[in-house]
Amino acid sequence: MHQDKQIVPSTEDSAQYINAITVARLYYYQDMTTTDIARELNLSRSKVSRLLSFARDNGLVEIHINDPRDHPQQIEAELKQRFGLPQAHVVSVRESGGEREWLERVASHAASYLNRLVQSNMVIGLAWGNTVNEIVSRLTPKSTVNVEVVQLNGSGTTHSMSNAFSSEIIMRFATNYGARPQPFPVPAFFDYAETKTALWRERSVRRLVELQQRCDILVYSVGALAAEVPSQIHSGGYLDPQDLQAVTEAGAVGDIATVFFRADGSYRDIALNSRTSGPDLDLFRRVRHSVCVASGRGKVEGLRAALRGGFVNELIIDEPTARLLLESSPPDAPQAGAAGAQR
Structure with a gap:
């Protein structure tokens, strides 16, 4: 999983980008569950899921599966x-x-x-x-x-x-x-x-x-x-x-x-x-x-x-x-x- 793509969001979207990166780091780098992330950031679980989806859809997160049979x-x-x-x-x-x-x-x-x-x-x-x-x-x-x-x-x-x-x-x-x-x-x-x-x-x-x-x-x-x-x-x-x-x-x-x-x-x-x-x-x-x-x-x-x-x-x-x-x-x-x- 790769993060931190060089993406320049518009001003109105900057808060959502920042929150999405924060959630992605906790989820992928620290292996926290969506429940734990929601509790730590004082968010609902559905909000955490939406931020993870936003991160994937906007190139903030890329997932690669390294399968030797690939x-x-x-x-x-x-x-x-x-x-x-x-x-x-x-x-x-x-x-x-x-x-x-x-x-x-x-x-x-x-x-x-x-x-x-x-x-x-x-x-x-x-x-x-x-x-x-x-x-x-x-x-x-x-x-x-x-x-x-x-x-x-x-x-x-x-x-x-x-x-x-x-x-x-x-x-x-x-x-x-x-x-x-x-x-x-x-x-x-x-x-x-x-x-x-x-x-x-x-x-x-x-x-x-x-x-x-x-x-x-x-x-x-x-x-x-x-x-x-x-x-x-x-x-x-x-x-x-x-x-x-x-x-x-x-x-x-x-x-x-x-x-x-x-x-x-x-x-x-x-x-x-x-x-x-x-x-x-x-x-x-x-x-x-x-x-x-x-x-x-x-x-x-x-x-x-x-x-x-x-x-x-x-x-x-x-x-x-x-x-x-x-x-x-x-x-x-x-x-x-x-x-x-x-x-």
């Missing part, structure tokens, strides 16, 4: 070594539970991790989609100040420039942290590259693009057409058959924020990328907390390519998918850092 820890170590990852989180799931259950468990873990990671004075970039939507629905409210939540890629289609699905993700994430939402009201894909180039000169759009470049945290998944839980960009009618055929013929195996890439991580000469609203994938290499959340066997090919391209710095993944990723990736696969430096 496969996820072994897999995490192998993922970090194989792909040069600074951080890897492997989530235990029931093998028989199915990919929908795996996604829910992974999303819950990611939500808890983000609640510890997000602090005041940060810029957070979200690539909207089914996985990020699952994460947002599991966040626990946390007070911060001066936080911006910016949408990384547009979501408009030929039928409508507005998209309730993506807008709701950005708004709910921002509301959870008392942050300022910054939606990106442009199409997911432009009909003409020239249109995108012209629009990117507009000051309003340029401000959002510049804000994306200042992100402290990026939250996203890898798009995959063949996943059991299909990617929104593939299942939501954003790409017509000609576009899908073109990216397939170009060798694309996945996308991040509507930017497609091949199995070796290359992406700059894929024609459709000149018409996408997503950021250059170099952004995902540069941001320290570039957090990719992936679940399901259909994600493996795209995820392996993203790792080879160096687009992932922190990975949160379910155990069966992680095992398949390692089994299908030769030990001499290029490390993320090395691959990223070459492109």
